Amino acid sequence: MTTTPTTPPLPAVSPERYAEIAAAVEREIGRVIVGQHALVRTVLVCMLCEGHVLLEGVPGLGKTQLLKTLSEVVDLEFSRVQFTPDLMPADIVGTQVLEEDESGRRTFRFGAGPVFANLVLADEINRATPKTQSALLEAMQERAVTVAGATRPLPRPFLVMATQNPLEMEGTYPLPEAQLDRFLLKALVPFPSADDLVAVVERTTSGAAVDLDTVADVPTITAMVELTREVPVASHVLRHAVDLVVATHPDHESAPPGIRTYVRFGSSPRGAQAMVLAAKAAALLDGRPNVSIDDIRAVATPALRHRLVLGYEASADGVTADDLVAGVLDQVGAPTAGLRGAP
Amino acid sequence: MTPTEAPAAAPRRSAEPLPGAGDSELLSPEAIGLLRGVGRRLRLAWGFAWVQLLAPVVVVTALALVIIGRVRPWGWTEPVAIAVTVAGVVAVAIGALTLRIPLGLSARATDRGLATRDAFATALELDDHDRDGPFGSRVRARADALAEDRSPGEAVAVRAAWGPWAVAAVAALAAVTLGLVANPQDQIREQQAAEQALVAEEAEALREAAEELRADPAATAADVALAERLEELAVGLDEAQSLDEAEALLAEAEAELRAAVEPDLLAQKAAAQGLDKGLASAPLPATEGGDAAAQLEQAAASLDQRSAAEKEELATRLESLAETQAAGNPEAADALDAAAAALRSGDDAAAAASMTTAAGAQRSSSASAAAQESRQRASGGVGEARQRVAKGPGSPGSGEGRGEGEGEGEGDGDGDGDGAGSGQGKGQGQGQGQGEGEGEGGGQGQGGGAQGQVGGANGSTGSGQGGQGTPDGTGTNDAPAVEQDPTVFDPGVATDGETLDAGGTPNGGDSTEVGKGQGTSTAGGSRVPVSGALPRYEEKATRALDQAKVPPSVRSLVDDYFRRLAQR
Numbered sequence: 001m002t003t004t005p006t007t008p009p010l011p012a013v014s015p016e017r018y019a020e021i022a023a024a025v026e027r028e029i030g031r032v033i034v035g036q037h038a039l040v041r042t043v044l045v046c047m048l049c050e051g052h053v054l055l056e057g058v059p060g061l062g063k064t065q066l067l068k069t070l071s072e073v074v075d076l077e078f079s080r081v082q083f084t085p086d087l088m089p090a091d092i093v094g095t096q097v098l099e100e101d102e103s104g105r106r107t108f109r110f111g112a113g114p115v116f117a118n119l120v121l122a123d124e125i126n127r128a129t130p131k132t133q134s135a136l137l138e139a140m141q142e143r144a145v146t147v148a149g150a151t152r153p154l155p156r157p158f159l160v161m162a163t164q165n166p167l168e169m170e171g172t173y174p175l176p177e178a179q180l181d182r183f184l185l186k187a188l189v190p191f192p193s194a195d196d197l198v199a200v201v202e203r204t205t206s207g208a209a210v211d212l213d214t215v216a217d218v219p220t221i222t223a224m225v226e227l228t229r230e231v232p233v234a235s236h237v238l239r240h241a242v243d244l245v246v247a248t249h250p251d252h253e254s255a256p257p258g259i260r261t262y263v264r265f266g267s268s269p270r271g272a273q274a275m276v277l278a279a280k281a282a283a284l285l286d287g288r289p290n291v292s293i294d295d296i297r298a299v300a301t302p303a304l305r306h307r308l309v310l311g312y313e314a315s316a317d318g319v320t321a322d323d324l325v326a327g328v329l330d331q332v333g334a335p336t337a338g339l340r341g342a343p
Numbered sequence: 344m345t346p347t348e349a350p351a352a353a354p355r356r357s358a359e360p361l362p363g364a365g366d367s368e369l370l371s372p373e374a375i376g377l378l379r380g381v382g383r384r385l386r387l388a389w390g391f392a393w394v395q396l397l398a399p400v401v402v403v404t405a406l407a408l409v410i411i412g413r414v415r416p417w418g419w420t421e422p423v424a425i426a427v428t429v430a431g432v433v434a435v436a437i438g439a440l441t442l443r444i445p446l447g448l449s450a451r452a453t454d455r456g457l458a459t460r461d462a463f464a465t466a467l468e469l470d471d472h473d474r475d476g477p478f479g480s481r482v483r484a485r486a487d488a489l490a491e492d493r494s495p496g497e498a499v500a501v502r503a504a505w506g507p508w509a510v511a512a513v514a515a516l517a518a519v520t521l522g523l524v525a526n527p528q529d530q531i532r533e534q535q536a537a538e539q540a541l542v543a544e545e546a547e548a549l550r551e552a553a554e555e556l557r558a559d560p561a562a563t564a565a566d567v568a569l570a571e572r573l574e575e576l577a578v579g580l581d582e583a584q585s586l587d588e589a590e591a592l593l594a595e596a597e598a599e600l601r602a603a604v605e606p607d608l609l610a611q612k613a614a615a616q617g618l619d620k621g622l623a624s625a626p627l628p629a630t631e632g633g634d635a636a637a638q639l640e641q642a643a644a645s646l647d648q649r650s651a652a653e654k655e656e657l658a659t660r661l662e663s664l665a666e667t668q669a670a671g672n673p674e675a676a677d678a679l680d681a682a683a684a685a686l687r688s689g690d691d692a693a694a695a696a697s698m699t700t701a702a703g704a705q706r707s708s709s710a711s712a713a714a715q716e717s718r719q720r721a722s723g724g725v726g727e728a729r730q731r732v733a734k735g736p737g738s739p740g741s742g743e744g745r746g747e748g749e750g751e752g753e754g755d756g757d758g759d760g761d762g763a764g765s766g767q768g769k770g771q772g773q774g775q776g777q778g779e780g781e782g783e784g785g786g787q788g789q790g791g792g793a794q795g796q797v798g799g800a801n802g803s804t805g806s807g808q809g810g811q812g813t814p815d816g817t818g819t820n821d822a823p824a825v826e827q828d829p830t831v832f833d834p835g836v837a838t839d840g841e842t843l844d845a846g847g848t849p850n851g852g853d854s855t856e857v858g859k860g861q862g863t864s865t866a867g868g869s870r871v872p873v874s875g876a877l878p879r880y881e882e883k884a885t886r887a888l889d890q891a892k893v894p895p896s897v898r899s900l901v902d903d904y905f906r907r908l909a910q911r
Binding site: 014015227230231232233234235236237288289290291292293294295334335336337338339340341342343 | 385388389390391392393396444448451452454455456460461462464465466468469473476477478479481482485498499500501
């Protein structure tokens with residue numbers, strides 16, 4: 001049984017208004033999160049693309065706080081799931097609950113899980129077992145869950161924002177490649193600078209509470225997501241995204257030596273889709289009505305780093321996915337006009 | 344290289360071709376003007392980039408050709424060097440003029456050059472959905488705004504890389520300098536051209552000789568074959584790649600023609616012509632004249648009308664004639680002897696048959712001698728051509744020589760006292776001179792010695808020998824050294840010799856006269872190659888033998904002399 005919710009008409013959002021709202025969101029988040037502008041921009045891009053984001057970093061860097069703040073600023077329905085080794089799939093998607101009414105009649109009622117929200121924070125997702133992690137697969141790809149034979153659509157927009165600790169830490173389960181591929185972007189949360197850390201300490205140890213303003217509601221965000229997809233892209237820009245993805249495959253002629261040596265499997269086509277979609281949002285956030293080559297190259301690393309399946313040689317040599325993506329960017333290079341003497 | 348070098352497989356959002364002028368309505372005239380200006384600028388930049396890339400290669404190639412032209416005597420190197428340079432410039436110019444630069448390409452170049460983040464390319468590629476959507480007008484407006492106050496030169500800068508130009512400039516300077524400085528190979532090239540001209544001249548001479556042979560109404564099949572051989576030789580000379588090759592062809596042809604000449608040609612010719620001339624001056628009895636064969640046939644046909652005395656006289660005459668034919672035409676001599684014997688034995692029929700046989704042998708010998716003489720002349724001509732080719736067209740050397748000749752003459756006289764006899768005196772003088780060259784290449788000077796002559800008086804036979812001169816000479820010769828054939832003094836070109844007269848006593852029996860001559864040589868030119876002079880010597884000697892009543896012993900001596908020379 002499939003339930004189709006009624007879709008209310010969306011408000012008209014112009015590109016200029018789009019940029020204003022996005023700037024307001026960033027500004028409000030900045031009131032809570034010190035620094036981390038690139039990380040905030042990456043999360044915002046994912047939200048405007050309705051794409052899932054995976055944040056990776058050591059504990060205490062504000063990953064969870066960032067996502068909680070975002071949910072407050074945009075007034076999305078927010079739920080948080082703290083992934084632990086004993087977390088079960090039903091704890092995420094929900095389950096059938098046997099209820100008895102006043103007349104003594106017993107019926108099953110679906111108890112929706114925390115995945116039924118606009119913004120799902122999957123905190124420390126790599127602490128759950130693969131079985132539980134996989135419970136999110138259908139939700140992330142189909143934006144629906146199937147429980148007891150009934151497929152239930154998730155509210156739109158639907159975004160999974162997951163955090164994870166680095167894989168080498170104890171008690172973690174690496175995410176399967178299929179699930180990693182569902183994340184639009186993967187952002188690495190850097191350790192803040194000393195100045196930023198001073199500000200963080202000041203804010204978190206004082207009694208002052210930040211009263212955040214809500215700058216967008218669900219319809220507005222939905223309209224912005226749809227507008228993102230309307231941004232025009234020139235053919236050679238699309239081609240460049242594809243060239244980058246193709247170059248991540250070790251058996252392709254354009255692959256750089258690092259890819260041939262350390263990569264077992266290159267990016268899936270979702271990598272190119274992710275780059276183009278994220279570049280569209282980035283262009284709009286930048287106030288431009290079209291995607292440029294630079295937009296593609298700017299989002300290449302967060303879009304491709306989690307889509308490369310590295311061999312053990314990479315770990316042995318200390319080569320990271322970011323290093324390899326940088327090699328791809330160097331190898332492919334920004335496309336020229338294609339004429340000798342031309343820029 | 345493709346004209347546009349654009350990625351051929353670039354995916355497009357629609358199946359449309361690259362944007363062209365038809366999409367210009369998407370943008371403002373100012374933006375379109377900018378893009379078209381960028382297109383022209385791209386054409387210039389493309390040509391400049393290629394010139395910059397090719398200039399060092401072309402100029403260094405031209406320099407290499409010029410250098411090769413200075414170490415090898417090849418005449419094509421400098422023209423090819425110029426041709427390579429011109430071809431490179433023309434190719435780039437044609438490429439730039441025919442280069443197709445669509446507006447989309449200009450837009451991409453503009454985006455990169457002005458860092459407009461693909462505004463122009465996107466504006467040109469807007470499809471219907473984009474144009475009607477929220478971004479169509481904004482993309483166009485952004486492109487138009489970015490085009491304001493921008494010039495094509497800002498978008499496409501033509502920058503020179505000094506490295507390639509420096510290499511090209513240095514190489515070009517070196518090539519021009521080497522081209523202006525005197526090339527030592529020029530003299531060799533001129534020499535080669537002169538050699539080719541010389542070979543061509545000899546080939547033309549051979550063709551003319553062949554044409555003369557063909558044009559002769561009396562030409563025989565042998566003459567035609569000889570003409571074909573000469574023409575074949577001329578073709579071979581035309582195709583000869585070097586002077587040595589031409590000389591080898593001429594030497595081969597000369598040897599071939601000489602081999603076709605029998606060693607006793609002189610004797611054959613002397614016998615045949617002597618018989619003709621002998622019978623012309625003293626015809627056989629009761630004949631109407633004509634050549635020897637005709638007279639023999641007439642005599643054979645009229646034997647039955649002869650008296651015994653006449654037959655005896657005829658037999659005696661035939662025996663005398665047989666004696667003259669013994670060396671050069673044995674078949675005729677045998678037939679004449681047989682005819683004489685048959686006449687004496689009274690067998691007129693056998694005598695007539697033998698005389699007819701003798702007539703046939705005479706004709707055959709004359710024809711054979713004529714054919715061989717043609718070959719001999721051709722051989723001589725080819726030999727002279729070979730000598731000229733072997734000597735080459737080098738600049739003539741100058742020589743100076745002085746020579747002194749000293750000759751001795753000896754004469755024998757024999758007369759019958761009544762003054763009715765005939766005699767002949769013959770003398771020969773030789774002079775030789777040699778000079779020593781000074782300067783590069785060595786030199787040679789030649790001087791002719793005195794020519795001695797021995798005049799034979801009536802009834803006497805004289806012989807004389809000229810003296811030899813030993814000249815001192817100095818000379819210079821800049822011509823390349825060429826191996827010379829043995830030379831011989833040629834009295835036909837020697838001058839200033841003193842006449843040696845060693846005359847015998849006109850009558851009164853045997854006499855001996857010894858003469859001495861002394862002459863001065865003529866500087867240069869009196870000595871000629873043996874192979875060139877031999878045929879002419881032989882021809883003149885044969886003519887001399889034919890024109891006088893020379894005893895067979897002397898004829899044999901002369902024949903043997905030239906045969907031995909020819910064998911050398």
